[in-house]
Amino acid sequence: MKLTTMWKDALGSLIKPAATQRYPFVRREAPEHLRGQLHWDPSACTGCGLCSKDCPADALEVIVLDKKAKRFVMHYHVDRCTFCAQCVASCRQGCLDMESDEWELAALDPRTFDIYYGNEADIASILDGSTEEEAEPAAAG
Numbered sequence: 001m002k003l004t005t006m007w008k009d010a011l012g013s014l015i016k017p018a019a020t021q022r023y024p025f026v027r028r029e030a031p032e033h034l035r036g037q038l039h040w041d042p043s044a045c046t047g048c049g050l051c052s053k054d055c056p057a058d059a060l061e062v063i064v065l066d067k068k069a070k071r072f073v074m075h076y077h078v079d080r081c082t083f084c085a086q087c088v089a090s091c092r093q094g095c096l097d098m099e100s101d102e103w104e105l106a107a108l109d110p111r112t113f114d115i116y117y118g119n120e121a122d123i124a125s126i127l128d129g130s131t132e133e134e135a136e137p138a139a140a141g
């Protein structure tokens, strides 16, 4: 490259607006269909466990505390999730959703990626081991 061309380019780039973005100071809106962090709405959940069974990454666990009383806790391993949305498609009750604006999922503490959704008291009782998961009824033979 000729020296004059190089100087022209260098001076030109000084007056041109920056091509880079000022993230994280300026945060652009995420594309509408971007698959971000998974969220669970327990109101219609039946505890069927289909979302967990169909998850190819073993990233979801439906903990059934009391099926009759609809006491379920969803354990979501964000660090295993491939954001494929299979669980969203599998849930016939429409309980699962991936938020397009929740994509900043980097963290130093791995515990950040271990998420429990559900009733706070139920979650606490699972974590301290005072409540156990309800056993599946034995299949009729």
Ligand code: SF4
Pocket: 038, 054, 055, 056, 057, 058, 059, 060, 080, 081, 082, 083, 084, 085, 086, 087, 088
């Ligand atoms: S988005 Fe895919 S990988 Fe993530 S929890 Fe759902 S099924 Fe599993």
Ligand code: SF4
Pocket: 044, 045, 046, 047, 048, 049, 050, 051, 052, 062, 090, 091, 092, 093, 094, 095, 096
């Ligand atoms: S598939 Fe839907 S209804 Fe069944 S356990 Fe998962 S979230 Fe609940």
